[in-house]
Amino acid sequence: MDTKKLKRLYKSYGFEELPVDNKDVLVFTLRNGHFHNADIVKVSDKVDVESTFQQLRKLNFACTVRNYSSLNEVEEVLFEGFFSAKETKQRLSREYEKHVNSIEDTLGVQGAYKYVEVAYTLNGEEGDSKLIDVITEKFESKRPTLILIEAAAGFGKTCTAFEVLNELLSSKSNKVPLFSELSRNRKAKIFRYVFLDEIDRSFPTLRSSLVQEKIKEGRVPVILDGFDELIHQSRSSDDDGYDAAEPMLDTIGELLEENSKVVLTTRRTAIFDGDAFHEWVFSHEDEFDVIRIRLKEPTISDWLTSEKIASLEKFNFPIAKLNNPVLLAYLRGLPEDEFEGVLELGDDIVKRYFYTLLEREQERQNLKLSVEEQLTIMRFVASDMVLSNYTSESKEYLEMLLSEKFARLLEKVMALYTSAERPSMDELITKITTHALLDRVGNSDNIGFINEFVLGNFVADVVIESDDSEWLGEQRFIEPAVMATVPRSVDRREMLWSSIRFALEFQAPADRVLFSQSLCGELRIDLTDDTLSAQTFRDLNLGKESKVKRFLFLDCIFQDCNFFKENFEEVTFVNCHFYGCSVADKHKAEKSNIELVNNHEDGIGFLDSLGTIQNLSKSSLAEDDKSLPKVEEFILSKFWPKGRPRAHKHRPTSILYSGGKFTPSEIHSGIDSLKAKEILSVPDKSNFLELNISKIAEIKELIGKESNYAS
Incomplete structure (x- = not known):
């Protein structure tokens, strides 16, 4: 056995080596208040340690003789002893049981709890395996990994976090998880201190530096539920809250070394859709992996028997509104x-x-x-x-x-x-x-x-009963109130919509669309001078009760939607998919108000009736067109802005279409041209483009860069 590595292992747990005369014995001591402990490690099988044992006893040490066969055994014995692995797992199992019991108490039926698998996307792609299996498999990878689980309020984030915990506890894994519900910790607003507090709570007798070391080694996987709550507590008035999230992410990034695994659950927020977050992810892609999982709405067939669904249909119950897991x-x-x-x-x-x-x-x-x-x-x-x-x-x-x-x-x-x-x-x-x-x-x-459903129900009561015509609440309350009201009567949904209408003016476009869609079944908010990307619209009347002006829909999905295009002005759809959609006023408005670039329909004729389809094969931006280099320069400037010493390797597609200098069809043609030149490519993450750094000389020539590229 390598004695140097043995000594390093013991010292990492806080032991000190005590020199002894016997060269075939190593003694490590640990002093903790009145307790003095000594491990007597036999380096040779034949060595007699009795005299060493008695000498240490006289010095008031509680002695244990160790006869290890390998360094792995040393690590296992120390880890099990210091982290009280068996007792810690039992404590976490009790927390899981308490979670289950609290749910069953609210349902009034013992044994009623069952985790229901939901549809999800993984890094933008549809998931086809059981979610908990997918997550726990990531714990076995040899790369440090951050797993981000996103969902709407009350749609299963906490239950998913507990199920991941339970799976780790149920397996024969030698890992000891650190599990925390961050929304319950109000001792500090700074994430670093909150995290240290959670380490102290989970492992009160251990040094935080030791726990962090074992996190990095992968022995202590971290599961943090409710990350968005801390972001909310810390954010100020920045546009998307990233300034508040960045130090938290940097703290987590410091843990993502060697073989560490960190799971965060959070509501969907503009922070994680913003350019700054994506840049943070890509800037660390050589250091650790980031897995983004988005939970979708539950389907009624996953929860109820065919007999109960038949009863719902018999009573003409609005099944489409029955999408809340609690209900x-x-x-x-x-x-x-x-x-x-x-x-x-x-x-x-x-x-x-x-x-x-x-x-x-x-x-x-x-x-x-x-x-x-x-x-x-x-x-x-x-x-x-x-x-x-x-x-x-x-x-x-x-x-x-x-x-x-x-x-x-x-x-x-x-x-x-x-x-x-x-x-x-x-x-x-x-x-x-x-x-x-x-x-x-x-x-x-x-x-x-x-749970979020109960919170949302009572918040909705409060908002509806408020006399304030300009009620201005936080998104953390608006979202659960909306989701809890979706299964209620039309009148109640209308009352809540009227009550939150003013507050919605200060929400992100994606949230405003979601809340309008959920409560009203149609788009009742104007969309102006902005972009929506990677959103799904279902059973909506678009343009019937609102106007859409100077707006871009990018990589969106429209299912069974009805378009009133007379209220569309300078609107562009790029890379969108349309299923079962129709145009209500196809003969009333000119097509020129709506521009269509590289979209897809499940039938024939819908796109032609909706707007002007840009024929990119005959685009005004031909290879010999003088304006093409200007478009390419504009696109590449998004990757390498002026004053920046080096280029971004990845950019979200949506940012390339913003700025208004060129039309979306011109941008699309410019992107295709740069792809043909192998300057841009599509990475494994959807809705992004990747810059080919090996073409850096050609890139500098196109955008007139004189500085050297710094990798």
Whole structure:
């Protein structure tokens, strides 16, 4: 055995070597307060360590004799001992069980929890394997890897994170995960300090430097749920929040060495679609891999039996609106004989869901608050969250909040108990803070709503009831409110839409489109002077209730959409796909308002009726056209801007079409020309183009660069 490597291993765990006379023995000591430990390592099988053992005992060391057969065994023994691998895995298993139980408590059916696989994309491509298998397989790769899991509010991010954790715990892996729900940590806004705090919470007896070393080695995979919450806490007024996210990503980047694996879950946000983030990814592509997974909306057939789906159809239930996992889980857990009774309530099915939970809570906790009184309290908590901009707070804060606001109500409720069972005021408030709709996670004392659907439902109540015609809420509250309202009645969806309309003016175009599509089933917002890329539009009337001016749709998918082109002005579609679409006013407007470049249709005639199709084979930008070099120069300047010492290797396609100097068809022709010259190519990530650095001399000539390229 290599004794030098043996010594390095022990020292990495904080041991000190204690010199001894016997050359066939190595002694390593560790002092921790009153506890002095010594490992006596036999270098030779025949060595007698008794005298060394007794000498150390006299010095008050607790001694252990080690007889290792390999360095791997040394590492395993030290890792298992220091990280308390068995106990840590048991603790994490209890956290997983608590997560499952909390879900089943809200459903009211023990054993009802089941993780439902959802459709997803991986780096822009459709996923065709089980999601959890795909993620856990990445843990076996020999490259440091960041796995980013994105989804809308309440669409399975946390459940996916817990399932990845459970899979790691269930396997025979010798890894010990570090799992954290970041939204529950409010001790610091700076991610580096939050992360160190999570290390201390998970491994309180270990040095953070040791834990970080094992993270890099891949022995401690990291799963961080709710990354977007920290971004929100840290961001200021920058355009897309990247300035707030960058130091967090840099901290994570410092961990991505050797064989480390880090999983982040986050809501979809403009930060991760922005050019700055993509540049960060590509600038580190030689150092670590970045895997982006986007979870899609659930499909009802994944959750409900054919018999229950038939019942939904029988009652003409709006199945298309039934896309929330919480509600689908509730319906799945209902016995068949109760299912149709719930459907008879129609649009009040969500109301029935909450009433069932609250009535059960009265029985579970012997809680004398009526259902309406419980709802009033929960709405007030949601109102305070929106007003003070938080999603979880300490138990002490919520107790103070409730005691100040509801003292009279609680005193009245206390009088309803018999003298023998009457709780004190503090005990009654504790019943509320341990309510089934509220959640207390792990070792944290922070409390928030049990899931995004519950949060969104009460936020929607607060927003709709607000008298403020210019209510201006944060995206972190708007999105769950919208998603929780989608399964509700048309009237309620309209009320929420009217209430958030002003706030939407300050949201990203993709979010505005999503919220309009979700609540109204059509586009009711004007789209002006901007670009949307890689978006999917389903069953929408485009241009019926809004105007689209000087706008670019790039790499988008349109399914069963109806276009009112009289409200389109200077609109361009590039690389888009149209399935089952139609033009409502094909004879009313001139085609010149809409330009079509390299699009695809599933039938014949739709594109011709929608707008002017650019025939690129006969483009005005022929090879000998004098304007072609100017277009190419413009495109390449996006890769190598003036004043920058070196070029970007990758750029999102959308940024090449912005600027307005050339038409989209001219840009498209310029890109094709540069591809033909092998200056540009399409990398393995969709919606991007890659610069061929080996052609750097030709690139410099095209854009007139004089400085040397710095790799």
